Amino acid sequence: MEIKYKLYPYPVLSSYSDDYKNGSFDATIDVVRDGYNYRLDFLATLTCQSLLERIKNGDAKYVYHLECAQTGFRTVIQTDQLSETYTLFSQTVNGKLQICPFVVAVKDLNGYSSSDFHDDYQGEVFDIEAGCVLAVGKMVVLDITKNTDDIANTPSIFSVTRNPDTSCHQMLVDMSQRKIMIKLPWDDFTNYSALQSLPEAQSILNSLTVVPALVYVLGQLRAQSPDERNENNSDTLWYKVLSKTLSTKFDCEIESTQFDALNFMELAQKLVNDPLSDAFKFLVNSPTSSGGEDE
Numbered sequence: 001m002e003i004k005y006k007l008y009p010y011p012v013l014s015s016y017s018d019d020y021k022n023g024s025f026d027a028t029i030d031v032v033r034d035g036y037n038y039r040l041d042f043l044a045t046l047t048c049q050s051l052l053e054r055i056k057n058g059d060a061k062y063v064y065h066l067e068c069a070q071t072g073f074r075t076v077i078q079t080d081q082l083s084e085t086y087t088l089f090s091q092t093v094n095g096k097l098q099i100c101p102f103v104v105a106v107k108d109l110n111g112y113s114s115s116d117f118h119d120d121y122q123g124e125v126f127d128i129e130a131g132c133v134l135a136v137g138k139m140v141v142l143d144i145t146k147n148t149d150d151i152a153n154t155p156s157i158f159s160v161t162r163n164p165d166t167s168c169h170q171m172l173v174d175m176s177q178r179k180i181m182i183k184l185p186w187d188d189f190t191n192y193s194a195l196q197s198l199p200e201a202q203s204i205l206n207s208l209t210v211v212p213a214l215v216y217v218l219g220q221l222r223a224q225s226p227d228e229r230n231e232n233n234s235d236t237l238w239y240k241v242l243s244k245t246l247s248t249k250f251d252c253e254i255e256s257t258q259f260d261a262l263n264f265m266e267l268a269q270k271l272v273n274d275p276l277s278d279a280f281k282f283l284v285n286s287p288t289s290s291g292g293e294d295e
Contacts, residue, residue, distance in 0.1 A: 006136075010126040011117050013048055013103070013135035022116045023048025025135040027064070027101035031142060035249050035270040036090040038144070044082050044101065044137075050114035051103055051135060055080055060134055063104040068144070070095040078106075091273060093144045101137035105130055157238035158182060158210055162189040173213045175220060180238045182213050203278035211275065214268035217242075222264070226255035245271065 011019035015026070025048065030041040044062045046052055054060040062084070064077040073092040077084060088097075109128040117124070128134070163172060163183035171188070174181035184192055192209070195201040217238075221229050233239035243254045250267070252258050269276060 008133065010112070010128060010132075011114070011121050012133055013051060013116075015136075015138065018118055019121070020048060020114075020116050021118050023051065025051070025101075025103060026137045027062075027140075029064075029099055029101075029140045029142075033249060033251075034087065036273055038088040038090070040086045040088055040099075042077070042079075042084040042086070042101075046082075046103065046135070048114075048116050048135070050116045054105075054109075054134070055103070059107050059109060060103050060105050063102045065100040065102065066097060067100075068093040068095065068097045073097075078104075088144075089273070090144070095144065097142040097144050099140045099142065101140075102133050103135035105132050105134055157241045158213070160184060160189070160192060160209060162186055171209065171212070173216045175217050175233070175236075175238070178237045180213060180217060182209050184209070200282055203275040204282060206272050206275040207279045210272050211268050214271055215264050218262075218264040218268060221254070222260050226257075226259075229255050242271075 007017075008019075013020045013023055013025050015024070023046070025044070025046045027045065028043045030043075032039040032041065042062075042064055046055075046062075051060065055062070058080070061078045061080050062082075064084075064086075065074075066077070066088075067074045071092060071094050077086050105128050108130050109126075111125045112128045113121075113123075113125045115122075157179050159177075159179045160182045161184070163185055166186055168183075169185050171185070172183040174183065192205065195205055221233075224232060229239075239254075246252045246254050246259070250270075252262065
């Protein structure tokens with residue numbers, strides 16, 4: 001959605017019209033990276049007293065319309081607070097993200113008028129329906145560019161294989177190779193391969209294999225000194241990608257004491273885009289699910 005110089009059949013506060021003689025509206029939007037995701041911090045600036053009163057009374061709210069044309073992502077954030085925070089998941093957007101700030105009526109406003117209206121509208125009243133725009137801010141465009149070499153692109157540094165040792169019935173992790181090798185027992189690997197062709201099952205597979213494998217690898221790295229981490233692993237692809245991802249996405253150097261203080265269970269999930277929630281949703285919505293209700 002792109003803000004145009006739209007004319008309304010009633011006064012609207014905006015930078016491109018003189019419908020109001022007093023007041024202005026705009027919003028500052030700061031972007032903070034949170035792993036692969038982004039935290040959007042909204043701060044509205046509204047100096048029109050009559051609209052401030054409408055928001056205070058629950059008649060209107062600040063509304064932010066987010067849209068990414070490339071992915072089809074679209075959502076609306078409503079709040080009655082000047083400041084608001086929203087987590088934008090990286091898998092929902094790619095390329096340009098348009099953010100349009102508004103003040104919108106959330107109730108029918110019969111006999112709507114304001115002393116802040118331009119003199120031409122003084123004495124006029126309007127019937128405003130819920131959902132109608134009362135103020136328009138300047139559109140903000142963010143460029144969200146993905147890096148396909150990140151760990152969230154699971155095949156980049158992991159290889160799931162069948163363990164040739166048929167006597168082993170547990171999952172094993174080998175971090176001595178170019179990629180992190182996840183070795184599954186024979187039957188488990190057969191089941192893994194059957195599910196791998198289903199895109200909707202990827203979150204389950206990542207939760208069952210990649211997350212615990214990452215927890216193990218991160219723990220093994222912490223057991224080494226910073227110098228040993230580089231000396232023992234710098235030639236492997238997985239270490240290079242992990243090191244780069246931690247530095248660029250999490251502001252953490254892998255060969256530092258800051259790395260040692262991290263919660264690895266939390267970090268492992270963030271590194272593969274938090275698959276647990278999607279895994280539970282898939283299981284709950286699967287045809288064999290009983291809905292999780294107690295008898």
